[in-house]
Amino acid sequence: MKTRIYLIITALAILALTSCKKDGILDQASVDLADDDAVSDAIFEDVFNTVDYADILLDGFQKGDEAKSVAYAVISDSCPAVTITHPSDAVWPKTITVDYGTGCTGFYENTRSGKIVIVVSGPRRETGSKRTTTFDNYYINGIKVEGTHELQNMGFNTNQNLLISCTLTGGKITLPDGKTIHRSFDHEREWIAGLLTKTPWDDECLITGTASGVNISGTSYTRTILTALHWKRVCRFMVSGVIEIHMGESGPFTLDFGTGECDAVATVTRGNESKEITLKFRHRLM
Numbered sequence: 380m381k382t383r384i385y386l387i388i389t390a391l392a393i394l395a396l397t398s399c400k401k402d403g404i405l406d407q408a409s410v411d412l413a414d415d416d417a418v419s420d421a422i423f424e425d426v427f428n429t430v431d432y433a434d435i436l437l438d439g440f441q442k443g444d445e446a447k448s449v450a451y452a453v454i455s456d457s458c459p460a461v462t463i464t465h466p467s468d469a470v471w472p473k474t475i476t477v478d479y480g481t482g483c484t485g486f487y488e489n490t491r492s493g494k495i496v497i498v499v500s501g502p503r504r505e506t507g508s509k510r511t512t513t514f515d516n517y518y519i520n521g522i523k524v525e526g527t528h529e530l531q532n533m534g535f536n537t538n539q540n541l542l543i544s545c546t547l548t549g550g551k552i553t554l555p556d557g558k559t560i561h562r563s564f565d566h567e568r569e570w571i572a573g574l575l576t577k578t579p580w581d582d583e584c585l586i587t588g589t590a591s592g593v594n595i596s597g598t599s600y601t602r603t604i605l606t607a608l609h610w611k612r613v614c615r616f617m618v619s620g621v622i623e624i625h626m627g628e629s630g631p632f633t634l635d636f637g638t639g640e641c642d643a644v645a646t647v648t649r650g651n652e653s654k655e656i657t658l659k660f661r662h663r664l665m
Contacts, residue, residue, distance in 0.1 A: 405632065405652040408598070412626055413634045413647040414656055415594040416602060419562045421616060421660050422519060422552055425489065426528055427545065428612070430497055430512050433475045435579060437463055438503045458483035459491075473499045479517075487615050489660050493517035504541075506534040520661050526550035526562070533567075541570040545586075554595070554662050564590035566604075573612070582612040586620070595662070600626040605633070614641035616658045 460478045475497040482492035494515035501508030512528040526549045533542040550562035566588035573582035585607040593599050601624070608620030617636040625631045632649035643658040 405647060405649040405654055406629070408596070409624075409626070409629065409632050409649060410647050410654055410656065411596065412594050412598060412600055412624065413632070413645075415560050415662075416590075416592075416600070416622070416624060416634065417645060417656065417658050418660070418662050419550075419552060419560055419592065421658060422522065422524060423528065423547060423550065423562070423564075424610070424617075425519060425660065426495065426512065426524065427530075428486075429477055429495055430510055430528070430530065431582075432579070433461060433477055433495075433497055434499065434503050434510060436461060437473065437475060437499060458485065471499070471501050475499060482518075487660070489519055490521075491517070491519050504532065506532050508532045521555040522662070523553040525552075536569065538569075541574055543568040543570065543584075545588075547590075550592070558595045560592065560595055562590065562592040564588060566590075568610075569607075580613050584610045586610055586617075594626075598626050600624055608636065609639065611641065616643055616645075618642075 458479060460480070462476045462478070464474045464476070466472060466474055477495040477497070479491040479493060482490055484490045495517055496513050496515055498511045499508070500510075508531070510530040512530075514524050514526070517524050526547055528550075529544075529546050529548075531544040533544050536542055545564075545566040545568055547562060547564045550564075552560045552562070554560075566586050568584045568586050571583050571585055573579065586609075587604050587607050589601065589603050591599070591601045603623050604620065605623050606619075606621040608617045608622070611618055618641055619639050620636050622634045623631050624634060630649060632647060635646045635648065637644060637646075645656055645658055647654050647656055
């Protein structure tokens, strides 16, 4: 009888420890997954920046000399050649090609090469207009970027803020060592500041939605934005917001971008355990 009671107690203890491991302990695999997610986020947010800069340039050409000079000021990276072509005799669509050539270092000291190709279906502020982006041998800091990135103008909400649907399908980044990270997302961006000003540097958005992917270790995951991510164009990374990430059978953990500071720090948390990570446009060393 004593032996049976002892076995039951032992089994309960093991169960408790296992439960704690899944739900209360921040393991290294979770931290690595958060790091992979943050790098993916940074790279595709950089794509959004490039697409939006190019769109402002196109908008300037449509409006005349004053807007044109503002648009040229926006495309102030060190080397990309930006060309606008008309695939047909119609006014729309137009194709914008941002060509970084064999490589140059520009915004935020990132080195880019190859081409970003954007097909624009209509004026920037026209409800329903789309910007569909693909990549032609495009690299950032030695990381190859692939997939189809699409922005669609959804009109203004009740707060009179512009809403933009932002999706990524077939997203893939290939690291210099050949390892890959896969990524898809379905986001909505609410433009809360700067849309109607002449300078782009006061632009701010709130981002909500979900994403899924496979990290560098082959682990599948899903992520949901719990608290809207606050994006400011003047900052390299998100300044606030919380993401919840699920992977495998482990309990969820969160990635918190802070309370509004324009820095490169985020916090990974599961249960009562937290770890600070440094955000970057480069992958962690393996």
